[in-house]
Amino acid sequence: MVFAHDTEVALQSAVTLANSALEPDTLQTIEQLDAFFTEFEYTGRRDHDRAELAAVRAIRRQLLTLLTADRDEAVALVNEMLASAGAVPQLVRHDVWDWHLHAVGPERDLPTRILVETAMAMIDVIRSDEMSRLGRCADPECGGVVLDLSRNRSKRFCSTTCGNRNAVAAYRARRAADR
Numbered sequence: 503m504v505f506a507h508d509t510e511v512a513l514q515s516a517v518t519l520a521n522s523a524l525e526p527d528t529l530q531t532i533e534q535l536d537a538f539f540t541e542f543e544y545t546g547r548r549d550h551d552r553a554e555l556a557a558v559r560a561i562r563r564q565l566l567t568l569l570t571a572d573r574d575e576a577v578a579l580v581n582e583m584l585a586s587a588g589a590v591p592q593l594v595r596h597d598v599w600d601w602h603l604h605a606v607g608p609e610r611d612l613p614t615r616i617l618v619e620t621a622m623a624m625i626d627v628i629r630s631d632e633m634s635r636l637g638r639c640a641d642p643e644c645g646g647v648v649l650d651l652s653r654n655r656s657k658r659f660c661s662t663t664c665g666n667r668n669a670v671a672a673y674r675a676r677r678a679a680d681r
């Protein structure tokens with residue numbers, strides 16, 4: 503494990519959310535938001551309405567910017583996010599989880615909690631100087647974010663779709679060169 507478990511989950515969920523804005527957009531319905539919430543084991547307030555969905559969709563650009571920023575830019579963005587949410591780190595224990603950090607209460611709206619959790623996770627990334635774990639997808643057409651938590655830092659594509667598309671393109675290019 504590169505980071506603490508809760509940091510890795512927060513980073514994975516932020517990357518998934520940022521990449522959901524790529525074509526085709528995979529966060530267009532309340533059901534898709536439900537699936538995201540469940541997959542990443544979020545807890546706390548859910549409004550289950552169009553306004554909440556729109557507000558979560560609206561933070562995706564901000565997440566993409568943070569996740570692909572350079573280290574100094576990321577510091578400024580993290581500090582700004584924490585300050586504007588009035589974040590106060592507190593150790594909490596709830597549901598099945600032992601003591602861990604939350605910086606805003608469970609009654610705050612979902613997009614605010616996601617932003618603050620991402621910012622808290624980025625604190626670990628920045629402090630351990632591991633920004634190279636985050637980057638842009640190697641597919642130049644994609645624009646997605648890649649989170650590489652592998653030991654040998656081998657992950658280049660944001661998704662298997664991008665990986666497969668590039669493998670096929672590389673194969674075709676080799677065949678064309680052979681002819």
Ligand SMILES: [Zn+2]
Nearest residue numbers: 596599602604
């Ligand atoms: Zn928690």
Ligand SMILES: [Zn+2]
Nearest residue numbers: 639644660664
């Ligand atoms: Zn990609």
